[in-house]
Amino acid sequence: MSALTPLPAYSTYQFMHVTSPGPYLAHLQLNRPEKLNAFSRPMWLEFGRVFRQLSLDEDVRAVVVSGAGGRAFTAGLDVVAAREEGPMSGGGGGGDGHGNGNGNGNGGGDPARRAKGWRGHIEEFQGCISEMERCEKPVICVLHAISLGLAIDIACCADIRLAARNTRFAVKEVDIGLAADIGTLARLPKIVGSNSWVKDVCLSARDFTAQEALQMGFVSAVHDDKDKAVEAALEMAARIAEKSPVAVQGTKELLNYGRENSTAASLRYTSVWNSVALQAGDMPAAMMGVFSKRKPTFEKL
Amino acid sequence: MSALTPLPAYSTYQFMHVTSPGPYLAHLQLNRPEKLNAFSRPMWLEFGRVFRQLSLDEDVRAVVVSGAGGRAFTAGLDVVAAREEGPMSGGGGGGDGHGNGNGNGNGGGDPARRAKGWRGHIEEFQGCISEMERCEKPVICVLHAISLGLAIDIACCADIRLAARNTRFAVKEVDIGLAADIGTLARLPKIVGSNSWVKDVCLSARDFTAQEALQMGFVSAVHDDKDKAVEAALEMAARIAEKSPVAVQGTKELLNYGRENSTAASLRYTSVWNSVALQAGDMPAAMMGVFSKRKPTFEKL
């Protein structure tokens, strides 16, 4: 399968371009470059759907996410579309068969009724973006150029973040009059060490560079340009995809659990989880590989 | 209103000097320089009170805190006063009309009864300092020169921390025979990434410099001297004060919530919070500002 041709199983998406640049690898590109990859509602519904599919796809062991085009990872919410789609539109949110639709518009009603519409709308949006975090395969996110607002919400759901040198980051929401509500404020304090810096960038909405993101530990590496960053991400993903999927997927699950729960709860969960994971064929296969110096192969997962 | 004249609404405080150096800005100076801004009980009661007032004051959108005088942000607890005021004094804690007084002295009684006195005393003290964290407006704390013990407890309650180059930091409590109990040990592990460093400075009580604090992410920037640091803080505060107070105050609330709660709980809380915040006039006003390139104005909050 060429790295450029979309994977057939993912060919129905309009905004999600998925290729397989190597064995067990998926490369997902946000694909609306003419709009700086800004998100409309159909786009975030697809975003949720593609990660549910990637999570279950046995032929995928690691995922790289990047933004198509040179100008933006994503400029964030498509504000123009938002006015027509969401509770802002005053026309009700409609439904998408997925069941999380927002039944209330805000065309009428009192603040409590409009609030219900907003709540449904925000939770649907949060739910779609969070599918990236719930995806059982590791996800490496490559940011470049314009990476504002929703870009940070998305990056916070990734396991590993890399950046091109030209990335222009900002938690931009306060500049358009709202507190970020798609995940940044929930996750950033848990994934970056300096709370002072987190507060600074979220309260001021100021830009920060790839270099600053690296120093603060928000990203793990900075590369000269987008192509180099994607290449590095794919290499990292390829190395991970060679390893036992039982080990890799368990590690992701347990690290996420460890971040969210007390050490005692986490140790207990780990022992229950591994009590079956250790019964896989992967440990013997991996050890054999170590001793024989041959690359082991692992059953699908 | 001159930046030097105390705001009339805050003129009754003895140790808290509050000025307004710009629109919607408050600058609070710990004002007991002749004692290196060391805290007596009346001073920490005032500290709690001033932050409750700032939190409610619709004319304040961002707060800068610094210490008056060149020698200290604060030298910490006023140990001499503490001997006469608290359970250490043997004379009972008195009351202050605020209701959190410590009814038991330790002049007599058995260890359990003295413990009740200490408990009340510590909780009153914690409660006053924590008002800075509870203040709904962002608080930027500027540290300089002597910044020991309670200085760290206070700084941990700020949203953003800046330091002058000459700051002498120390979590000094173990050197006077106690574990820090006004908040440092509860908050520091959550606001700085390196637990090894946190343990080092708390267990050894050693001094650390502004530079080290910057490297570890405890402060966000170091400036040449106190004046420059205060100036930078005021500029930062001014930029924040220009933005939507609904967005800014929501961002502070949600970041604090995110730091303390699981991601799932935090996402839920965010959707409920924003379901009403998004009904403010701020988002349209801010967007209009973006499109028109004119500075938007926002209703009081």
Added chain:
Amino acid sequence: MSALTPLPAYSTYQFMHVTSPGPYLAHLQLNRPEKLNAFSRPMWLEFGRVFRQLSLDEDVRAVVVSGAGGRAFTAGLDVVAAREEGPMSGGGGGGDGHGNGNGNGNGGGDPARRAKGWRGHIEEFQGCISEMERCEKPVICVLHAISLGLAIDIACCADIRLAARNTRFAVKEVDIGLAADIGTLARLPKIVGSNSWVKDVCLSARDFTAQEALQMGFVSAVHDDKDKAVEAALEMAARIAEKSPVAVQGTKELLNYGRENSTAASLRYTSVWNSVALQAGDMPAAMMGVFSKRKPTFEKL
């Protein structure tokens, strides 16, 4: 007592070499250098036991842990021994009088029954390593040379981590087909700020250097070689051991509590804890020491 002669009270251990290089100091060396200090089951049972003893030993106020020999802090699990001892052996786990034995082998039975064996096995192992964290005295861990797999689990339980320049770190478990289950995945996200880095090293199993560990805040300092690092650790331990044990041990307890619990819960716990700790003789003694400039002495604890 010479620093080289084992402390008599600790002379029965086979793999744990405990000396006292100074007043109130204990230096524990993992002592199986011919096997690169790899852990067999008897070794980890001893590891748990020695920390329970150190925690109760009134003559110990700070502990340094290092690995005997020049080649490794520890190479991790002794894989060869593991095949014969644990559920992998197919022969049942036996008992050790400690009561946490794993009653089920995996020689027979269905996956659920084997899972019970694994669960008991993992929990016993976790429990022994966690004793280092539960030890009420501060523990400084010195890593050098090979420091793989279990080395990271152990280091995560220490309060402060130092490294020799030649340390070769890796969270190696995925390379042998499993998710690390002795504590790394539960603790690392809480003790290092950059979640992106944590995911990177845990998912890729790649080596990282002492320098990288320092930059990410995993260790607090890097020294030229193992001897220098041990020396620095002993000096740090000696400074801590001179201080009030009530203050030091309370600080450790409260920092660990603060890392795991909400700020509100932690403040409450702190006030209850200190309501009795402040009744020790240590605060007056320490203050007297400050005023008199003489080194205070403190009762045993």
Added chain:
Amino acid sequence: MSALTPLPAYSTYQFMHVTSPGPYLAHLQLNRPEKLNAFSRPMWLEFGRVFRQLSLDEDVRAVVVSGAGGRAFTAGLDVVAAREEGPMSGGGGGGDGHGNGNGNGNGGGDPARRAKGWRGHIEEFQGCISEMERCEKPVICVLHAISLGLAIDIACCADIRLAARNTRFAVKEVDIGLAADIGTLARLPKIVGSNSWVKDVCLSARDFTAQEALQMGFVSAVHDDKDKAVEAALEMAARIAEKSPVAVQGTKELLNYGRENSTAASLRYTSVWNSVALQAGDMPAAMMGVFSKRKPTFEKL
């Protein structure tokens, strides 16, 4: 709309029969009486879907759930179907477009791989049943005759439980060799006061009567037969449906939150929730109704 004719908006369901026996009322009948209303996978997928729809349907303010036919509320899982559909089938779980499918069969693979299949399967099933609890409208569940296994899982998700005198309850799962995993063990300890009784019925799998269920507080009332119980449920639902939907739906949300969270967290959540709910027109309308003794009407929600 007759109480017997299915509501048009709900006419596509195969196993869920939804009628509207009064204003703002929905009556959902589990409708597979020829199989004692036993659940196959298509049936539980419908169960989830119908509750998502009811939750959003502005014409529904209270829901009654009962089982069609005289012989059973539900006999639980359709064991015969389960052998063909789930991981037990050995054929993989397929997909349903809902995205929670279980990608792994257990036809092959090792225990860890089969575990992934089971996990996906259980979570999909749990998720569908939990939609009843998540439904924002109050749900009153009427049990009668055979009410085994899954019947208890479902009843635990209801807000209020009523029973016919002939109900035969049992937490039956241990009798077919498994621990109940669709919610009973998670919820029953939180919704019934006597833990001793909960353990008794769950560990012994014994039958218990409606009378015993009433005494233990599991159900709120027992009626002579199914028809009387349904009638009572509909009356109760009708009284609730007359009230302010803002008040009723908020009460459900806050009681569920209160059951799961600490009092402090719950009070905080309540104040945020009601800060917008109190801006509805419902409070003035309701008060006017009280004063004028006329039945108020409320806007849709």
Added chain:
Amino acid sequence: MSALTPLPAYSTYQFMHVTSPGPYLAHLQLNRPEKLNAFSRPMWLEFGRVFRQLSLDEDVRAVVVSGAGGRAFTAGLDVVAAREEGPMSGGGGGGDGHGNGNGNGNGGGDPARRAKGWRGHIEEFQGCISEMERCEKPVICVLHAISLGLAIDIACCADIRLAARNTRFAVKEVDIGLAADIGTLARLPKIVGSNSWVKDVCLSARDFTAQEALQMGFVSAVHDDKDKAVEAALEMAARIAEKSPVAVQGTKELLNYGRENSTAASLRYTSVWNSVALQAGDMPAAMMGVFSKRKPTFEKL
């Protein structure tokens, strides 16, 4: 001191009538019988204040709360007053020097700004009622006649509830168009076993009798009339007041902690709490009393 004369230390309250009907006993009567003891804002501010005072008063070891007059424990919120005082009034909430005032009225502003006013208002109100739960002395609440809405919020904060036979209970809030927000929905699911009953009475707002309250465990006993119930409460309080205050107050604290926290956390907190409580003189005194069959006396607390 006569049981009828107010205790001098409590003579300044307008709505709180506090007498001492026996050694170490306080009897607090809600004292606005001409308004059915309905609560205005000054009244709930007093309610908070009187419990803070009782909590600290060393001459009080047990508290009985009842409602003055024969017609009501309390009819709940004084709706007429509420229209003039709170955010409903449109005039801003004012301040009371206590610092928790609600700075925002809802006279103007958008929904987000009005929400801030409501939030402050609700939290102040919750805070005052919760002082009854925080009071370190046991509180026995006697309900009689009209006991609606806020009556349940208050009763939920008591340790022990008794009722007169004529009590008319209702969680009345949904009938006036809101979800109860002063504590009932947060606490009731934790203090009564049958969640089905809790949902029933909260969603339907129906009246329930003392007998029903007894059967469901909401109250511990029902007495023939208010006088008999108060008498029984005073006897119960007198028996508790004879016991060690260290034991009694510790028991209250630990039971509340146990209700809100996991068993593991609660056991840990218990051991820390009792590590100092057991150093009181109370245990020897109590044991001496047991052996000598003489009533022990205990130091004040």
Added chain:
Amino acid sequence: MSALTPLPAYSTYQFMHVTSPGPYLAHLQLNRPEKLNAFSRPMWLEFGRVFRQLSLDEDVRAVVVSGAGGRAFTAGLDVVAAREEGPMSGGGGGGDGHGNGNGNGNGGGDPARRAKGWRGHIEEFQGCISEMERCEKPVICVLHAISLGLAIDIACCADIRLAARNTRFAVKEVDIGLAADIGTLARLPKIVGSNSWVKDVCLSARDFTAQEALQMGFVSAVHDDKDKAVEAALEMAARIAEKSPVAVQGTKELLNYGRENSTAASLRYTSVWNSVALQAGDMPAAMMGVFSKRKPTFEKL
């Protein structure tokens, strides 16, 4: 094996008499009748040890606990022995090889140092009693006659509680000057529905009867005398012991987890737990038993 002869594997206990009255059954009798089964330190250490052994013993699937002799289940702590053994003795707590010893006596030292001794003492004691709860096999506790103080702590750790009609229950601790600290205050609020009753009996230390315990749901049944109660417990245990041990032990684990954790966390834990438990041979065997109407047999666990 006769029901009267101790099981050989349990013959070394002094105070724990363990027999096997049927297949896979263990009957543990507290065996110090001449002291009313009062607990000395050696006795509670044995209590912990015997439950660790029972938990691992594959020949045990259900446990009944009762007190030897006719006069008492247990009179609680052996107060006379406690004066000589614990921190009360002033002689230090010694060690027992189990590592949880209390290293500090209270003969000397200040309150903080004595507190450490008490803390260690309480935690060792709690730990031993909690082993009954941690035991993976269901435990049915039969109470009779004198059942004071520690009797309630122990009963709270059981899964199911039965009582003889003559049982005299009391949470007696406040009468000897302390708050119960071995588990009653942590567990009782979670296992009995009426918090008002829980507070009543814990604060008043009053006796309550078997009948009252039944009404409040503390016990599940009352039998005419101890023999009948033991017989009923053994029958109940026998029925449980016939069932799949995978199903039974999983049910206990998941119910305990459900009691302590949120529903969401509990559902997740359930799916992970059952993902391997469902791979046991027990489900097919049990189903075959149902269809064939023959009693299935299950592999050991």
